Amino acid sequence: xxxxxxxxxxxxxxxxxxxxxxxxxxxxxxxxxxxxxxxxxxxxxxxxxxxxxxxxxxxxxxxxxxxxxxxxxxxxxxxxxxxxxxxxxxxxxxxxxxxxxxxxxxxxxxxxxxxxxxxxxxxxxxxxxxxxxxxxxxxxxxxxxxxxxxxxxxxxxxxxxxxxxxxxxxxxxxxxxxxxxxxxxxxxxxxxxxxxxxxxxxxxxxxxxxxxxxxxxxxxxxxxxxxxxxxxxxxxxxxxxxxxxxxxxxxxxxxxxxxxxxxxxxxxxxxxxxxxxxxxxxxxxxxxxxxxxxxxxxxxxxxxxxxxxxxxxxxxxxxxxxxxxxxxxxxxxxxxxxxxxxxxxxxxxxxxxxxxxxxxxxxxxxxxxxxxxxxxxxxxxxxxxxxxxxxxxxxxxxxxxxxxxxxxxxxxxxxxxxxxxxxxxxxxxxxxxxxxxxxxxxxxxxxxxxxxxxxxxxxxxxxxxxxxxxxxxx
Numbered sequence: 001x002x003x004x005x006x007x008x009x010x011x012x013x014x015x016x017x018x019x020x021x022x023x024x025x026x027x028x029x030x031x032x033x034x035x036x037x038x039x040x041x042x043x044x045x046x047x048x049x050x051x052x053x054x055x056x057x058x059x060x061x062x063x064x065x066x067x068x069x070x071x072x073x074x075x076x077x078x079x080x081x082x083x084x085x086x087x088x089x090x091x092x093x094x095x096x097x098x099x100x101x102x103x104x105x106x107x108x109x110x111x112x113x114x115x116x117x118x119x120x121x122x123x124x125x126x127x128x129x130x131x132x133x134x135x136x137x138x139x140x141x142x143x144x145x146x147x148x149x150x151x152x153x154x155x156x157x158x159x160x161x162x163x164x165x166x167x168x169x170x171x172x173x174x175x176x177x178x179x180x181x182x183x184x185x186x187x188x189x190x191x192x193x194x195x196x197x198x199x200x201x202x203x204x205x206x207x208x209x210x211x212x213x214x215x216x217x218x219x220x221x222x223x224x225x226x227x228x229x230x231x232x233x234x235x236x237x238x239x240x241x242x243x244x245x246x247x248x249x250x251x252x253x254x255x256x257x258x259x260x261x262x263x264x265x266x267x268x269x270x271x272x273x274x275x276x277x278x279x280x281x282x283x284x285x286x287x288x289x290x291x292x293x294x295x296x297x298x299x300x301x302x303x304x305x306x307x308x309x310x311x312x313x314x315x316x317x318x319x320x321x322x323x324x325x326x327x328x329x330x331x332x333x334x335x336x337x338x339x340x341x342x343x344x345x346x347x348x349x350x351x352x353x354x355x356x357x358x359x360x361x362x363x364x365x366x367x368x369x370x371x372x373x374x375x376x377x378x379x380x381x382x383x384x385x386x387x388x389x390x391x392x393x394x395x396x397x398x399x400x401x402x403x404x405x406x407x408x409x410x411x412x413x414x415x416x417x418x419x420x421x422x423x424x425x426x427x428x429x430x431x432x433x434x435x436x437x438x439x440x441x442x443x444x445x446x447x448x449x450x451x452x453x454x455x456x457x458x459x460x461x462x463x464x465x466x467x468x469x470x471x472x473x474x
Contacts (some may be wrong), residue, residue, distance in 0.1 A: 025460045051081070054069050113428045115430040117400075117447040137349055177329065180323070181325060182343070184311050189219065190339070191280045197337065201221065202245070203244075203246070205224070206228050207226060207437050257400060307331065413434055413444060
């Protein structure tokens with residue numbers, strides 16, 4: 001058993017028995033994580049062993065130091081390493097897979113090419129900008145603001161969001177109407193609870209749409225699917241239903257990627273007013289639009305009928321757990337009541353750090369950088385798809401972090417599932433229409449993400465995808 005005295009711990013100050021290969025599609029970060037993990041699991045790195053410093057390991061492998069920092073941090077978050085400021089990482093005493101997690105870990109390790117939709121590139125998180133804003137907040141924040149505060153969220157962030165959303169998305173928002181949440185999942189659950197408290201019992205949802213409805217169903221709302229087409233939500237079919245609210249993704253329908261047309265927007269707003277109904281608008285990736293001007297938020301047309309939802313999960317990182325709702329006055333009291341019942345909101349310091357990024361212009365600069373970054377990656381993906389599968393059409397490529405690939409007509413739901421399974425067994429992770437709908441008609445589809453995959457891995461992953469489609473369509 002390793003001694004508890006840090007000075008007596010075994011040490012590997014000069015490096016690790018590892019190497020990385022720049023000639024293979026797997027990213028350097030993935031190779032490094034896999035290599036260290038293999039050493040731990042095989043017992044080559046025992047509990048208590050101190051690993052090389054980030055500087056030493058980066059020099060040994062001729063890779064960037066931030067890459068090593070991120071890998072150590074990821075392994076620490078997973079429970080394999082212990083980190084302490086000013087000290088080298090130590091292999092954790094319980095650095096083994098938790099019971100029941102072996103299948104999940106095995107699945108993650110089999111993913112060589114991550115083409116799952118709506119996932120950002122986490123390596124692009126602006127660490128220095130975020131740290132600068134955190135330092136400013138910690139320097140300036142008075143002690144009186146370190147208490148519990150307003151359940152709606154930090155007044156500083158709510159004012160910053162009101163200005164930003166009005167300028168960028170055309171949202172009509174008073175800071176008092178903004179509620180800060182721990183991401184979209186909590187925002188959606190809060191909206192459902194507020195709907196129910198207001199007397200809503202029937203909820204229309206786009207078909208296809210989200211894959212997780214647990215929080216919605218727990219709110220006791222009855223879901224009614226409404227199909228989408230090239231113009232977005234089919235409002236005439238919505239009008240035929242006995243519902244009092246609707247979930248909608250008008251700027252970039254998830255997951256297919258269409259845009260709610262101007263005519264449909266007007267129809268939807270008219271339906272909301274005639275029925276005295278409400279909508280939850282999920283504006284999940286509207287900041288990433290590449291080929292034309294952004295589409296304004298639906299909320300700007302009916303601020304008294306639409307709850308607007310947004311997050312920092314795609315623009316910065318999901319780990320921040322920061323989202324927001326802009327709530328109509330008629331729902332504000334119900335929303336506040338639900339907050340008092342079950343939420344204290346995200347950390348105040350993080351909220352103010354995001355506000356500082358917005359107010360200083362750093363957030364806008366980061367988004368401009370990321371739009372160029374994702375547009376270039378999307379263009380490479382589309383080029384590879386056109387070359388490998390010229391006969392298949394793509395949809396929804398003008399915005400977001402994924403494109404929709406329409407499969408050959410002869411492929412049904414079973415065939416789509418077989419393609420997904422075939423790809424997964426060959427190290428390619430993507431998702432199909434079956435994940436987001438069991439009732440949707442029309443052609444089968446794959447949703448091919450480009451947020452998380454390295455540029456060098458796009459071409460080989462698309463070759464595997466194309467081969468799978470051709471073999472199973474034959």
